[in-house]
Each structure stands twice: as C-alpha cells, then as structure tokens.
Amino acid sequence: MAVWSLAEWAIVAAVALVLAASCTHFSIAYALHRQLLDQPGQRRSHQVPTPRGGGIGIVVGALFVIALFAAQSESSIRALALSVMAAVVVVGMVGWIDDHGGLRARTRLAAHCLAALVLLATPAVLIGLSDPITGRGALLMYTLAAVFPGLAIVWSINLHNFMDGIDGLLALQAMFVLGTLAWICLLTGYPGQAGCIGACAIAAGGFLPFNFPRARIFMGDVGSGVLGLLVAIAVLWQMATPGIALASGIVLCSAFVTDATCTLLSRMLRGRRWYSAHREHLYQWLVRCGFSHARVVALYMGWNLLIVLPAVYWMNRMARTGASIVDGPTTNRFGPAVAVYALACTVWWLGKRWCLRNVTTRSRHAAA
Known part of the structure; x- marks a missing residue:
C-alpha cells in the first residue's frame, strides 16, 4: 500500500x-x-x-x-x-x-x-x-x-x-x-x-x-x-x-516532566498528601506571584525554544554524522539529556525559591 x-x-x-x-x-x-x-x-x-x-x-x-x-x-x-x-x-x-x-x-x-x-x-x-x-x-x-x-x-x-x-x-x-x-x-x-x-x-x-x-x-x-x-x-x-537520537523525545518533554516530577517528590518528602489536588507546580506559583497565564506560557515556551530545541537539534546532528558527543556510546546517547534535566531541575528550584519569597498569597496555599 x-x-x-x-x-x-x-x-x-x-x-x-x-x-x-x-x-x-x-x-x-x-x-x-x-x-x-x-x-x-x-x-x-x-x-x-x-x-x-x-x-x-x-x-x-x-x-x-x-x-x-x-x-x-x-x-x-x-x-x-x-x-x-x-x-x-x-x-x-x-x-x-x-x-x-x-x-x-x-x-x-x-x-x-x-x-x-x-x-x-x-x-x-x-x-x-x-x-x-x-x-x-x-x-x-x-x-x-x-x-x-x-x-x-x-x-x-x-x-x-x-x-x-x-x-x-x-x-x-x-x-x-x-x-x-x-x-x-x-x-x-x-x-x-x-x-x-x-x-x-x-x-x-x-x-x-x-x-x-x-x-x-x-x-x-x-x-x-x-x-x-x-x-x-x-x-x-x-x-x-x-x-x-534516542533521548530526543525525553528532552522535548523536559519542561513538563521536571515540573511535575520535582513537585511530586517535594510534596512526598514534606509529608503532604501528594495524590490530592494542590497548587504547588512552578507554573501555578508563578501565577500566584502575579504573572499572567500568557506570560507563564511564554516562559515555558521560551525554555522549549531556547534550550530544548537547540539541544535536540545538536543530538540528532551528532546521531546523523555518527560523531561521539563526549566519550563513548552511553554518553553520546544520554549525556545531553542528563545535562538538560540537570539545568531544568536547577531552574525549577531557583524559580520555586523566588516564588516563595515573592508570592503575596502564600497562606492557605492548598497544602493538602
């Protein structure tokens, strides 16, 4: 066919x-x-x-x-x-x-x-x-x-x-x-x-x-x-x-995977009912700090366009040419993904710290 x-x-x-x-x-x-x-x-x-x-x-x-x-x-x-x-x-x-x-x-x-x-x-x-x-x-x-x-x-x-x-x-x-x-x-x-x-x-x-x-x-x-x-x-x-490149899709999903996973682990470590409804994702904290929905979306899309897209392009360029990114097949496959997620976790942590200092409605923030 x-x-x-x-x-x-x-x-x-x-x-x-x-x-x-x-x-x-x-x-x-x-x-x-x-x-x-x-x-x-x-x-x-x-x-x-x-x-x-x-x-x-x-x-x-x-x-x-x-x-x-x-x-x-x-x-x-x-x-x-x-x-x-x-x-x-x-x-x-x-x-x-x-x-x-x-x-x-x-x-x-x-x-x-x-x-x-x-x-x-x-x-x-x-x-x-x-x-x-x-x-x-x-x-x-x-x-x-x-x-x-x-x-x-x-x-x-x-x-x-x-x-x-x-x-x-x-x-x-x-x-x-x-x-x-x-x-x-x-x-x-x-x-x-x-x-x-x-x-x-x-x-x-x-x-x-x-x-x-x-x-x-x-x-x-x-x-x-x-x-x-x-x-x-x-x-x-x-x-x-x-x-x-094997990790292309994993890197493309980094914004959502990092925010959801870090938030879940944070709630579990603090003894919260992690399975209940809440407003503790980074994007929700940003809204509570006064950012409009459109501005928060722009920040997430900015991460995708400025960090994720170049990383995925580079990974696939190396995959097509057969070049080793650092030193060996394991690093070649997952090194860029690890780097992107390390940066994403750092940005999430810094963003959350900034929000906690600047939020005006921190009380009663649905810490179920």
Missing part, C-alpha cells in the same frame, strides 16, 4: 483541525447546558466559572488521523495503529466520564493501566503468532521489556493532567513536542510517522483558540489524558526508530 505524500497528510491535518475546532465549539454549549463548570477556588488558577470538556475535540481529531494512518499502513503497523485508537478511546472515555461527575483516583488509574496494556499487548501478540514455538521466549522478553514503557505511558497520562492548570499551557506544549518529533521523523526519512504525529499536533491546535489567551472552555480530563497518551506513544515510537 502506497505511503501518502506530504500534500495528502496536509489535507488530513487540515480536516483534523476543522474537526477538533468544530467539536470544541459545540462542546461549549453542551457544557453550559449540562452545567459542567469549573468553579474558582483555592486550588484553581482561574477567576470565573468556566466550562470544561473541550478536549473532546482533540480526541475526535486524533482518532480521525490515526484511523487514516491505519488505513494506509501495512498489516502489522495497522494492528498497532488500531491498538493506539483503542487506548485513546479508553483514556478519552474515562476522562469524559470524570469531567461529568468525577471518578475515584483508583478507577482512573486502573483505566490508564488498561490503556497501556491494550497498547503494548498488540506487539506481544504479533511476536507470539509469528512463530508459536520460538516466539515464546521472545514473548517473555517482550513482556518484561514492556514494563517500563507501560509505567511511562501511565505516568505521562497523569503528568499532563497535573500540568493542565492554566490557559494554553498543555495544548502548546503538546503541539511543540508532537510537532518537533514529526519534523525529526520527516528529516530522517519516515514520512508516514511524520504525517501522523504532525497531524495529531495540528488537531491539538484546533482546541487552542478556545483556550488561549483567554479560556472560553477548559480541556478537561478527556483532553489532557489523551494528549498525555499521544505524547507518550510518539516518544516511545521515536525511541524505537533508527536514525533518531
């Missing part, structure tokens, strides 16, 4: 954009009718009641893109694409239900684990069916090797949910990560992957005008969970693709 051209993928992306924007537009009236409103409060960063659930547009757009990618792929890739669609449906459905009334944390976590299992089980089945005798050992090895990707997928879903707290931040971050990965895939000779990942990034852009710079509707768990899933899939897909 022929691989689609860039022009054909551009048409797919345009349709996905229109679908996402249209669904988001209609979801505003739906949310108002059903009274699906996020009220201002101690643990919120907004000041007026705002509808939620607009991320359903992203889900519809992404499913459209992945379905067309499956249709033009060979059978083995089609099976993987269909498993991605199933995982998106699971995460999206749980988020949609949660946006309508709330689910227990353990129920959401179980659904996220199910989505990861659905996503990772298809390759295992293909390995076993390829040779029922010799495939048993490979199946066991794959199962063991899938533990880390499975945990990464579940963490990514929840991480992006944690970071969806101010206007435009999550949508722009997802567009940056997916768009950059699509560009890297295109430069390294994988137009099919590039088209699919890039079109999903464009689908996320269909939601953005309704949420930034002023939110008419929030993404909700239906959108944040699915974007976290799509980012995890794209990063894992990139890591398995020859010719691309």
Whole structure:
C-alpha cells in the first residue's frame, strides 16, 4: 500500500483541525447546558466559572488521523495503529466520564493501566503468532521489556493532567513536542510517522483558540489524558526508530516532566498528601506571584525554544554524522539529556525559591 505524500497528510491535518475546532465549539454549549463548570477556588488558577470538556475535540481529531494512518499502513503497523485508537478511546472515555461527575483516583488509574496494556499487548501478540514455538521466549522478553514503557505511558497520562492548570499551557506544549518529533521523523526519512504525529499536533491546535489567551472552555480530563497518551506513544515510537537520537523525545518533554516530577517528590518528602489536588507546580506559583497565564506560557515556551530545541537539534546532528558527543556510546546517547534535566531541575528550584519569597498569597496555599 502506497505511503501518502506530504500534500495528502496536509489535507488530513487540515480536516483534523476543522474537526477538533468544530467539536470544541459545540462542546461549549453542551457544557453550559449540562452545567459542567469549573468553579474558582483555592486550588484553581482561574477567576470565573468556566466550562470544561473541550478536549473532546482533540480526541475526535486524533482518532480521525490515526484511523487514516491505519488505513494506509501495512498489516502489522495497522494492528498497532488500531491498538493506539483503542487506548485513546479508553483514556478519552474515562476522562469524559470524570469531567461529568468525577471518578475515584483508583478507577482512573486502573483505566490508564488498561490503556497501556491494550497498547503494548498488540506487539506481544504479533511476536507470539509469528512463530508459536520460538516466539515464546521472545514473548517473555517482550513482556518484561514492556514494563517500563507501560509505567511511562501511565505516568505521562497523569503528568499532563497535573500540568493542565492554566490557559494554553498543555495544548502548546503538546503541539511543540508532537510537532518537533514529526519534523525529526520527516528529516530522517519516515514520512508516514511524520504525517501522523504532525497531524495529531495540528488537531491539538484546533482546541487552542478556545483556550488561549483567554479560556472560553477548559480541556478537561478527556483532553489532557489523551494528549498525555499521544505524547507518550510518539516518544516511545521515536525511541524505537533508527536514525533518531534516542533521548530526543525525553528532552522535548523536559519542561513538563521536571515540573511535575520535582513537585511530586517535594510534596512526598514534606509529608503532604501528594495524590490530592494542590497548587504547588512552578507554573501555578508563578501565577500566584502575579504573572499572567500568557506570560507563564511564554516562559515555558521560551525554555522549549531556547534550550530544548537547540539541544535536540545538536543530538540528532551528532546521531546523523555518527560523531561521539563526549566519550563513548552511553554518553553520546544520554549525556545531553542528563545535562538538560540537570539545568531544568536547577531552574525549577531557583524559580520555586523566588516564588516563595515573592508570592503575596502564600497562606492557605492548598497544602493538602
């Protein structure tokens, strides 16, 4: 089956954009009718009641893109694409239900684990069916090797949910990560992957005008969970693709991974109920210090453009030329990622210290 051209993928992306924007537009009236409103409060960063659930547009757009990618792929890739669609449906459905009334944390976590299992089980089945005798050992090895990707997928879903707290931040971050990965895939000779990942990034852009710079509707768990899933899939897909620097996707996600992980560890070390709602991420502290949502988003995008993008460009340039970055293959693969994350943790710590000195509403800061 022929691989689609860039022009054909551009048409797919345009349709996905229109679908996402249209669904988001209609979801505003739906949310108002059903009274699906996020009220201002101690643990919120907004000041007026705002509808939620607009991320359903992203889900519809992404499913459209992945379905067309499956249709033009060979059978083995089609099976993987269909498993991605199933995982998106699971995460999206749980988020949609949660946006309508709330689910227990353990129920959401179980659904996220199910989505990861659905996503990772298809390759295992293909390995076993390829040779029922010799495939048993490979199946066991794959199962063991899938533990880390499975945990990464579940963490990514929840991480992006944690970071969806101010206007435009999550949508722009997802567009940056997916768009950059699509560009890297295109430069390294994988137009099919590039088209699919890039079109999903464009689908996320269909939601953005309704949420930034002023939110008419929030993404909700239906959108944040699915974007976290799509980012995890794209990063894992990139890591398995020859010719691309292994840690590219990990570096691209550094802003969100650092803020969410450092905040979680900080709360755990201080004996807080780390699993409860709070306003202790760096982006939330910056808002509480008087920064507008747009200014905070600009700071995060500035990190992406000034630090992350040059680092990823350099990593992939070294990967294409076969040059050693420092001294040996391990350093060549992970040295730049370690450096970026060390800098990110330093910036997070310094930013948090600055906020603690300058915040005007430190009391009753939702230290649950």
